[in-house]
Amino acid sequence: MSYLNKKTLQDIDVDQKIVFVRCDFNVPLDNGTIADDKRIIESLKTLKYLVEKKAKIIACSHLGRPKDGFDMEFSLKPVADRLAKLIDTKVIMSSDVIGEDTFKKINNLNPGEILLLENIRFHKEEKKNDREFAKKLASMADIYVNDAFGTSHRAHASTAGIAEFLPAVSGFLIEKEISFMGEALANPKRPFVAILGGSKVSDKISVIENLLDKVDTLIIGGGMAYTFNKSKGYKIGTSICEDDKIDLAKSLLKKAAEKGVKILLPVDNMVGDDFNPNCNAKLVDSDKIPDEYTGLDIGAKTQEIFAEEISHAKTVIWNGPMGVAEWDRFAIGTISIAQALSDNKDCVSIIGGGDSAAAVEKLGFADKMDHISTGGGASLEFLEGKVLPGIAALMNK
Ligand code: ADP
Ligand code: MG
Numbered sequence: 246m247s248y249l250n251k252k253t254l255q256d257i258d259v260d261q262k263i264v265f266v267r268c269d270f271n272v273p274l275d276n277g278t279i280a281d282d283k284r285i286i287e288s289l290k291t292l293k294y295l296v297e298k299k300a301k302i303i304a305c306s307h308l309g310r311p312k313d314g315f316d317m318e319f320s321l322k323p324v325a326d327r328l329a330k331l332i333d334t335k336v337i338m339s340s341d342v343i344g345e346d347t348f349k350k351i352n353n354l355n356p357g358e359i360l361l362l363e364n365i366r367f368h369k370e371e372k373k374n375d376r377e378f379a380k381k382l383a384s385m386a387d388i389y390v391n392d393a394f395g396t397s398h399r400a401h402a403s404t405a406g407i408a409e410f411l412p413a414v415s416g417f418l419i420e421k422e423i424s425f426m427g428e429a430l431a432n433p434k435r436p437f438v439a440i441l442g443g444s445k446v447s448d449k450i451s452v453i454e455n456l457l458d459k460v461d462t463l464i465i466g467g468g469m470a471y472t473f474n475k476s477k478g479y480k481i482g483t484s485i486c487e488d489d490k491i492d493l494a495k496s497l498l499k500k501a502a503e504k505g506v507k508i509l510l511p512v513d514n515m516v517g518d519d520f521n522p523n524c525n526a527k528l529v530d531s532d533k534i535p536d537e538y539t540g541l542d543i544g545a546k547t548q549e550i551f552a553e554e555i556s557h558a559k560t561v562i563w564n565g566p567m568g569v570a571e572w573d574r575f576a577i578g579t580i581s582i583a584q585a586l587s588d589n590k591d592c593v594s595i596i597g598g599g600d601s602a603a604a605v606e607k608l609g610f611a612d613k614m615d616h617i618s619t620g621g622g623a624s625l626e627f628l629e630g631k632v633l634p635g636i637a638a639l640m641n642k
Contacts, residue, residue, distance in 0.1 A: 247427035252414040252640040259300045265386035269393035270306035270324045291416035299356035307366040379406030392416025395620035397635030408638035425616035434559035442467025443565030446490045451629035462507040466567035479532040484540035513544030522572035542568025543578035552585035564598040587613035597624035
């Protein structure tokens with residue numbers, strides 16, 4: 246599923262129309278204040294465009310996981326306040342989702358103004374994708390725009406159900422996600438290299454299987470590499486390993502060989518005598534990890550081999566850190582990959598996955614990447630080739 250055929254905001258006339266925009270304002274809150282407003286910033290391109298086009302904008306989002314009914318702790322009020330500071334138009338907050346306050350405020354909305362609805366998950370019908378509820382949401386507007394990429398893998402009323410009742414297009418954020426990840430999956434410039442890491446093979450089986458049909462090279466690092474190396478008969482000490490996935494790892498390696506996909510696994514590792522940032526660490530070859538040691542990062546030779554492969558790639562999709570990148574001592578392998586990607590100016594670099602995106606940002610490489618997906622779970626499902634209901638529901642070109 247590459248979704249390159251989906252209509253976007255640019256394919257529809259929004260002038261003076263009432264436009265329902267599903268945003269992803271699911272920001273981290275710290276005692277009621279927004280700890281990181283990246284998601285609000287990412288939505289500005291679409292909202293500013295609609296303001297400029299004099300649309301009457303109904304913005305909608307969820308925040309956290311409230312139980313059914315209003316709960317101040319999950320109110321979108323802080324988002325309304327922050328949005329008002331970031332955009333040059335009036336932002337009005339509604340005290341409900343579908344109710345008198347909302348209807349009254351829509352009636353009084355001027356072109357180019359934004360009405361932010363309260364947390365859509367205050368209604369249990371949202372997650373149930375209740376058809377009547379979706380129809381009611383749709384009845385408030387002329388056009389539906391989905392720009393909540395991070396929630397597009399969920400079939401909820403405001404992400405998918407509503408699209409049945411209105412002309413439905415993507416906003417600019419979803420368009421960007423599709424154009425990078427969809428293009429890479431459908432028409433990659435080659436060599437196409439995927440780098441997979443993170444802790445567990447089981448989290449990434451479908452990603453590996455889907456990418457094996459598309460990539461030229463698959464680089465495997467991070468915790469999941471140890472299951473693969475064990476399947477080759479290597480001693481992996483106490484490194485993280487899923488023993489019930491060893492046969493699968495073996496068959497994936499075989500499948501890759503049959504398809505002519507080159508697989509690179511770590512040949513050396515930084516290992517520690519404890520799973521602890523202050524452990525005693527040493528560098529050892531992948532087939533000689535001492536019994537009492539655990540693999541925490543890829544080693545220097547591996548970094549060089551991976552970097553060499555990346556240096557002549559034309560498309561790279563990267564999901565999952567190369568080691569325990571939360572700990573500075575074991576972020577070196579992840580940094581080396583980010584550096585290799587930054588050094589290759591001739592390559593489209595795409596980062597998918599929540600922890601990978603966080604690592605790239607924390608390590609200071611964010612502006613060197615072509616695309617950092619805003620949806621952890623959604624980007625994984627995109628890479629798995631799964632249907633994303635919130636995007637599938639949009640009109641085709
Ligand atoms: P993403 O969110 O980008 O998809 P994952 O959630 O799959 O990535 O993996 C990230 C996690 O993998 C991090 O918490 C990291 O500490 C862990 N990890 C990476 N390498 C190892 C390792 N060698 N041993 C244990 N955990 C690891
Ligand atoms: Mg993760």
